[in-house]
Amino acid sequence: MTASPLGVFPPKPSALAEMFTGTPSLIGAIHLPALPGSPHYTGQPVSEIARFAVEEAHAYVDNGFGGVIVENHWDIPFLKPGEHGYETAASMGVITAAVVGEFGKAVGVSILSNAGECGVAAAWAAGASFVRVNQWANAYIANEGFIEGQAAKTTRFRHRIGADPVRIFADVHVKHGAHAIVADRTVAEQTEDAEFFDADVLIATGSRTGDAASVDEVSVIRDNTVLPVIIGSGITAANVAALMKECDGAIVASSVKDNGRWWGRVAGEKVREVSRAAGK
Numbered sequence: 393m394t395a396s397p398l399g400v401f402p403p404k405p406s407a408l409a410e411m412f413t414g415t416p417s418l419i420g421a422i423h424l425p426a427l428p429g430s431p432h433y434t435g436q437p438v439s440e441i442a443r444f445a446v447e448e449a450h451a452y453v454d455n456g457f458g459g460v461i462v463e464n465h466w467d468i469p470f471l472k473p474g475e476h477g478y479e480t481a482a483s484m485g486v487i488t489a490a491v492v493g494e495f496g497k498a499v500g501v502s503i504l505s506n507a508g509e510c511g512v513a514a515a516w517a518a519g520a521s522f523v524r525v526n527q528w529a530n531a532y533i534a535n536e537g538f539i540e541g542q543a544a545k546t547t548r549f550r551h552r553i554g555a556d557p558v559r560i561f562a563d564v565h566v567k568h569g570a571h572a573i574v575a576d577r578t579v580a581e582q583t584e585d586a587e588f589f590d591a592d593v594l595i596a597t598g599s600r601t602g603d604a605a606s607v608d609e610v611s612v613i614r615d616n617t618v619l620p621v622i623i624g625s626g627i628t629a630a631n632v633a634a635l636m637k638e639c640d641g642a643i644v645a646s647s648v649k650d651n652g653r654w655w656g657r658v659a660g661e662k663v664r665e666v667s668r669a670a671g672k
Contacts, residue, residue: 399618400588407559407592408620408640411498411521412458416670417622417641419500420452420663423465423654424487429479430467438483442490449491449499451658452648456667459498461524461643462488465654470505472536473545481513488518497521500561505536508546508560516555524595524624524643528562529585530577534569543589562591563624564613579609580616587617595624596639610638629665636670 408417422445426432449460464484484503492499501515502524511523527534529541543562550558564583565571574582586594594617596610614621620640627635628647636642648663649656 400584401590401618403618404592406620407522407561408622411559412641414458414672415640416636416672417459418457418667418670418672419498419622419641419643420449420457420460420648420658421465421502421643421645422448422452422460422462422491422658423645424463426466427464427480427483429477430464432466432468438486441483442487445487445491446494448658449495451660452663453495455660455663456672457644457663458641458672459500459521460491460495461500461502461522462491462520463502463524464504467504470536471507472539473506473508473510473542476503476507476510480507481510481517484511484514485517488514488520492519500524505534506539506542508542509549512546512550512555512558513553515558516550516553520558522559522561522592524561524563525591526563526566528560528591529589530574530582532566532569532571532573534566539569541589543591547590559592560590561593561595561622562586563595563597565609566597579612583613583616587619591619593620593622595622595643597624597626607635607638610635614639627666629662629669632666632670642670 452460499520500522501511501520503511506526508525515523525542527539527541528543531540564586565579596613622641624643627642627644646654650659
């Protein structure tokens with residue numbers, strides 16, 4: 393990986409190497425049914441949602457992926473950071489703990505939208521290894537409205553509860569929003585901002601869920617950080633080999649669902665196709 397000679401944060405061990413064996417690191421996204429407190433919740437017991445998560449995780453891990461990330465994708469429309477209730481942190485903790493109990497370390501948490509503190513709380517309670525935070529530094533206009541970076545609050549909360557081992561996977565130039573507010577700053581500068589604010593892994597994405605990241609943008613992020621870089625959307629069996637030459641891994645979901653959409657079930661044969669194409 394080509395990177396800036398010194399970086400903008402003191403060197404630290406690779407978070408990917410701590411969690412995953414070999415490269416690229418393929419991480420399957422588990423899109424959970426609606427959780428308690430969200431508009432689409434139907435009263436399903438959290439224990440049943442946990443069983444669903446374990447089944448989805450098996451479809452990924454049994455077919456070549458190195459880990460999974462548990463996400464509350466059906467809690468739409470998403471809340472802003474700081475607005476999530478206790479029920480979200482509790483549900484995500486219980487569900488993620490079931491997955492960790494089955495598969496061990498390489499499990500993460502993503503609480504939408506951008507809920508760094510809530511995600512860390514759930515991850516630490518569950519024994520998970522990392523959280524994804526979509527806007528770590530700076531700000532942008534998302535579907536949810538104005539979203540500010542969560543680095544300062546999340547790192548302080550993480551330290552306060554003793555959860556420093558939970559690693560931060562942070563998006564650069566995150567999907568589902570407009571970046572006019574930082575249009576005078578390049579993606580290279582925004583990459584350095586995320587590293588400077590103590591992220592552990594950086595994520596490049598397309599414009600929305602299922603859209604592929606551009607090779608050019610992945611390259612810019614890679615060339616301006618000493619951190620591992622992964623792709624967070626749009627990976628398919630057809631493009632994974634080419635894109636993995638530009639980064640260290642990927643989060644994969646929509647292309648391996650039975651219907652090709654985020655709300656489908658994970659199809660093991662599609663996971664195997666991506667794993668084989670990636671050389672796993």
